[in-house]
Amino acid sequence: MSAIYEKTVKRIEANVMPTYAPKQLFVRGEGCRLWDSDGEEYLDFTSGIAVCNLGHCHPRVTAAITGQARTLVHVSNIYMNALAPALAEKLVAESGLDAKVFFCNSGAEANEGLIKIARKYGNQTGRNEIISMENSFHGRTLGTLAATGRKKYRQGFEPDVPGFTQVPFNDIEALKKAITPKTCAVMLEMVQGEGGVIPADVEYLKQVRALCDEKDLLMLCDEVQCGMGRLGTRFAFQSFGVAPDAISMAKGIANGVPMGAVLARREFADLLTVGTHGTTFGGTALAAAAALAVQDTFDHEKVLENCNAMGAYLAERLTAIGKKYSFVKGVRGKGLMLGLVLDCEAAPVQKLMQKRKLLVLTAGECVVRFVPPLIVTREEIDRAVAIVDEALAEFDTERKNGK
Numbered sequence: 438m439s440a441i442y443e444k445t446v447k448r449i450e451a452n453v454m455p456t457y458a459p460k461q462l463f464v465r466g467e468g469c470r471l472w473d474s475d476g477e478e479y480l481d482f483t484s485g486i487a488v489c490n491l492g493h494c495h496p497r498v499t500a501a502i503t504g505q506a507r508t509l510v511h512v513s514n515i516y517m518n519a520l521a522p523a524l525a526e527k528l529v530a531e532s533g534l535d536a537k538v539f540f541c542n543s544g545a546e547a548n549e550g551l552i553k554i555a556r557k558y559g560n561q562t563g564r565n566e567i568i569s570m571e572n573s574f575h576g577r578t579l580g581t582l583a584a585t586g587r588k589k590y591r592q593g594f595e596p597d598v599p600g601f602t603q604v605p606f607n608d609i610e611a612l613k614k615a616i617t618p619k620t621c622a623v624m625l626e627m628v629q630g631e632g633g634v635i636p637a638d639v640e641y642l643k644q645v646r647a648l649c650d651e652k653d654l655l656m657l658c659d660e661v662q663c664g665m666g667r668l669g670t671r672f673a674f675q676s677f678g679v680a681p682d683a684i685s686m687a688k689g690i691a692n693g694v695p696m697g698a699v700l701a702r703r704e705f706a707d708l709l710t711v712g713t714h715g716t717t718f719g720g721t722a723l724a725a726a727a728a729l730a731v732q733d734t735f736d737h738e739k740v741l742e743n744c745n746a747m748g749a750y751l752a753e754r755l756t757a758i759g760k761k762y763s764f765v766k767g768v769r770g771k772g773l774m775l776g777l778v779l780d781c782e783a784a785p786v787q788k789l790m791q792k793r794k795l796l797v798l799t800a801g802e803c804v805v806r807f808v809p810p811l812i813v814t815r816e817e818i819d820r821a822v823a824i825v826d827e828a829l830a831e832f833d834t835e836r837k838n839g840k
């Protein structure tokens with residue numbers, strides 16, 4: 438191990454709160470590749486968990502960041518910068534909705550924005566409860582934890598913020614039953630990410646939309662992970678043809694520069710009047726410049742076309758490989774958000790891939806998650822799939838030997 442690796446590990450152990458347990462130290466990235474501190478090259482099919490959607494150090498984003506860093510990094514939101522409004526205009530135009538945008542800094546904060554808009558709307562008629570989905574993940578702040586449908590994230594941080602209930606995902610009857618006179622909104626991910634790469638059924642989403650219209654509820658979509666081109670459309674909802682009332686974004690929005698955003702239909706957006714919501718860094722010039730460069734790249738580099746073509750190719754190749762192994766149940770997902778579903782824990786399989794220098798994620802307990810940069814090539818997928826095959830074969834042998 439390199440000296441910098443040893444030093445970094447020691448520094449983390451001594452000074453950094455132990456919320457993560459990282460083992461790799463990366464020092465450089467380019468496209469779908471990362472290099473560790475020993476100079477070893479890895480194929481990155483995590484994109485920093487669906488963040489670096491255009492790959493590491495994309496030239497347009499790098500140029501935007503460096504140029505903006507020389508010009509103006511930040512002024513408070515009590516003043517204007519010209520970039521955030523230009524970005525808002527672009528996001529609204531791409532959404533096709535009559536909407537407005539609020540900028541913040543992370544996925545959890547964007548979801549807090551969704552929750553606050555829903556409460557502000559509902560409280561006008563005495564309603565402030567939100568129904569979210571089992572298995573969902575919405576963030577680590579207290580409000581978004583209460584919306585999150587997996588108890589393990591909340592444990593130890595009780596009491597839960599009140600006003601949230603969860604129902605099974607893709608089950609319209611359960612949702613109907615859960616609605617009370619206090620309900621003001623329904624919140625969901627169109628493809629559940631952390632929960633196991635589980636796509637919503639189109640028919641279900643249409644029914645949710647109709648139910649929200651009928652009962653005067655806001656349909657809130659968390660696009661933090663599945664948005665920003667990941668499903669092959671700019672917004673995740675466009676892949677399903679069902680338009681929500683408000684959408685949260687983060688992760689890929691600025692390709693790695695921290696930024697979040699809420700986009701809400703005008704009638705709801707305008708409820709957040711002066712002084713009712715805010716955040717110091719929201720829409721800061723540096724992040725907005727990076728996000729505009731991301732949009733520019735979508736406009737000029739056929740990123741979505743590549744996502745659709747490579748998503749189909751990766752799904753097909755994983756499905757074919759999976760058929761060789763009894764413990765692989767199949768492949769699910771959309772675009773370049775794909776899960777290899779196992780009948781056992783996914784973490785050991787992930788480790789075997791990492792050993793061969795392919796970085797992937799797990800999701801739920803039993804899913805190996807593939808979220809490569811949207812610019813991934815056929816050759817990179819072929820390399821990755823060959824590693825997946827080798828890792829599955831090794832895992833198969835281990836299982837047969839009773840390890």
Ligand SMILES: Cc1ncc(COP(=O)(O)O)c(C=O)c1O
Pocket residue numbers: 486543544545546548574575576577626630631659660661662663687688
């Ligand atoms: C669907 C979804 N929502 C919200 C979040 C929270 O985002 P952040 O970690 O930026 O707060 C995540 C993070 O993984 C996510 O996947």
